[in-house]
Amino acid sequence: MEEGLRARFRVERWYSLDASAQAQWLAREGASVAGIATAGNIGCPPALMEALPGLRVIAINGVGVDKVDLAAAKARGIVVGTTPGVLTDDVADLATGLVIALLRGIPAGDVHVRSGEWLAGDRPLARKVTGRRFGIVGLGQIGLATAQRLAAFGTVAWTGPRRKDVPYTYHPSVIELAAAVDVLVLTLPATAATRHLVDAAVLDALGTDGWLVNVARGAVVDEAALIVALEGGRIAGAALDVFEDEPRVPEALRRHPRVVLTPHVGTATVETRIAMADLVIATLESVLK
Secondary structure (H helix, E strand, O other): OOHHHHHHHHOOOHHHHHHHHHHHHHHHHHOOOOOOEEEEEOOOOHHHOOOOOOOOOEEOOOOOOOOHHHHHHHOOEEEEEEEOOHHHHHHHHHHHHHHHHHHOOOOHHHHHHOOOOOHHHOOOOHHHHHOOOOEEEOOOHHHHHHHHHHHOOOEEEOOOOOOOOOOOEEOHHHHHHHHOEEEEEOOOOOOOOOOOOHHHHHHHHHHHHHHHHEEOOOOHHHHHHHHHHHOOOOOOEEEOOOOOOOOOOOOHHOOOOEEEEEEOOOOOOOHHHHHHHHHHHHHHHHOOO
């Protein structure tokens, strides 16, 4: 993406500058900036948006818009674009993989073999994936693709703000969904309304034989409540690709034996990142031309 941007535009790598250099650069060049290319987990800080009077477009390499003040952008006529569609399969694939890895203990099994611990005996038995009841929170493109994959293993239910014509059981709230399933998969957007949507009450509804999988945003889970639930045995385990303060992940999650962790890699394949880069560049070009 950066190669494509440099071939078409004059580019400044904002986060390569320290605070002093950023202030100097803004004073010198801020009025000339017409576009921003950013990532969904970074967005555009409100202060930076305000400091760029000529800004016309923010192109997000991802689908999350929670790190951009959309109301301010709309008021100023700034176009905000994302990269929908092309990343759906990868995130749904990862969600499915995390379900299997979590229930079957694949990461721990890998460590068991590599460390030589297998010589001392077998690992404890894992849990069956086929026949489970799966719940999807947020049935957008990614949620629907995840539901279609998990339907090969068991029954699927879901919740979201509006009913949809889909062949899956609908529950009106996340707490009711959690109580009805074995595995709760989060694919919803992060907004003010969904912050800490999965809290202690939802985790208690999921229960001691329930698992949580998050490929959405870290902010939709109350991480402190999740740690308490895991350490108290109130849920069976969790698989997380996203975190509240990434890349800083609490030690309690990093050391927990019933947690599977990945470093926000839902879209991290060569094929998808190329397609996302193409969309970011196309968004910038379509507005600026």
